[in-house]
Amino acid sequence: MNPHASPAAIAACALELDRVDAGYGTTTVLRDLSLRVRPGQVVALLGPNGAGKTTTLRAAAGTVRPAGGQVRLFGQDVTPLAPHRRARAGLCLIPEGRGIFRSLTVRENLRLHDVAIGGDGRGEALERALDAFPDLESRLDHHAGHLSGGQQQMLALARAYVARPRVILLDEVSMGLAPLIVEQIFTALRDLAATGVAMLIVEQYVAQALDLADHVVLLNKGAVTYDGSPSGLDQDALLAGYLGVDFGQAP
Numbered sequence: 466m467n468p469h470a471s472p473a474a475i476a477a478c479a480l481e482l483d484r485v486d487a488g489y490g491t492t493t494v495l496r497d498l499s500l501r502v503r504p505g506q507v508v509a510l511l512g513p514n515g516a517g518k519t520t521t522l523r524a525a526a527g528t529v530r531p532a533g534g535q536v537r538l539f540g541q542d543v544t545p546l547a548p549h550r551r552a553r554a555g556l557c558l559i560p561e562g563r564g565i566f567r568s569l570t571v572r573e574n575l576r577l578h579d580v581a582i583g584g585d586g587r588g589e590a591l592e593r594a595l596d597a598f599p600d601l602e603s604r605l606d607h608h609a610g611h612l613s614g615g616q617q618q619m620l621a622l623a624r625a626y627v628a629r630p631r632v633i634l635l636d637e638v639s640m641g642l643a644p645l646i647v648e649q650i651f652t653a654l655r656d657l658a659a660t661g662v663a664m665l666i667v668e669q670y671v672a673q674a675l676d677l678a679d680h681v682v683l684l685n686k687g688a689v690t691y692d693g694s695p696s697g698l699d700q701d702a703l704l705a706g707y708l709g710v711d712f713g714q715a716p
């Protein structure tokens with residue numbers, strides 16, 4: 466990003482990763498990574514396996530602590546804040562693998578998320594989630610582990626309605642689901658985007674992600690290789706991003 470960005474430009478970002486270095490133990494995964502998501506914007510974070518997409522979301526959510534750089538939410542430096550503090554500041558991570566409590570009921574799962582962000586676990590938050598995903602209503606007292614894969618993912622996404630976050634991070638929410646369910650998930654994501662919330666999405670269905678997104682960040686080996694509009698992303702850049710080959714350069 467522009468290191469000379471004005472304070473007003475920084476505050477205008479819902480989420481900003483600014484020159485973040487992060488990894489696991491002695492392994493560095495993200496190198497000097499910068500990206501921004503503006504309020505109401507949907508940013509697709511794409512790249513090959515192992516590029517660091519999940520690590521980027523974790524650094525934003527606080528489950529991975531950056532070794533360098535800053536994470537800002539609406540201009541506020543949240544780098545030192547634990548994940549639950551960031552959640553209370555308006556950030557919601559829907560992790561890969563759904564992140565639901567399988568041995569708890571649907572109702573208990575939804576209450577838990579509400580209480581986690583400071584709500585009373587009753588009433589209004591639950592209603593918002595059920596309005597968005599009416600299928601869950603008749604299953605409120607079922608164990609989450611007994612739901613179908615699609616219903617489990619709906620429950621995972623319902624957290625975004627319970628918590629009413631200002632920024633949502635979504636990691637491969639359509640992973641392993643049947644095409645019809647994937648369509649429903651993308652409809653739900655479109656509805657979420659229409660509420661004006663800022664979204665950063667990692668998605669294996671690249672075409673659908675590009676259709677939903679108004680901005681794309683391409684990652685390769687922990688570094689940004691493209692940061693711009695979906696229409697400006699040509700096939701070669703996309704392939705280069707996925708295969709790690711730069712077609713624009715002479716061999």
Ligand SMILES: Nc1ncnc2c1ncn2[C@@H]1O[C@H](COP(=O)(O)OP(=O)(O)OP(=O)(O)O)[C@@H](O)[C@H]1O
Binds near residue numbers: 513517518520
């Ligand atoms: N908990 C962990 N401990 C150690 N290394 C990890 C851990 N999680 C991920 N990595 C490594 O970090 C690198 C980036 O992984 P990450 O999951 O962020 O990539 P990704 O782009 O999300 O890939 P994928 O599409 O396969 O999920 C990989 O080399 C991976 O093996």
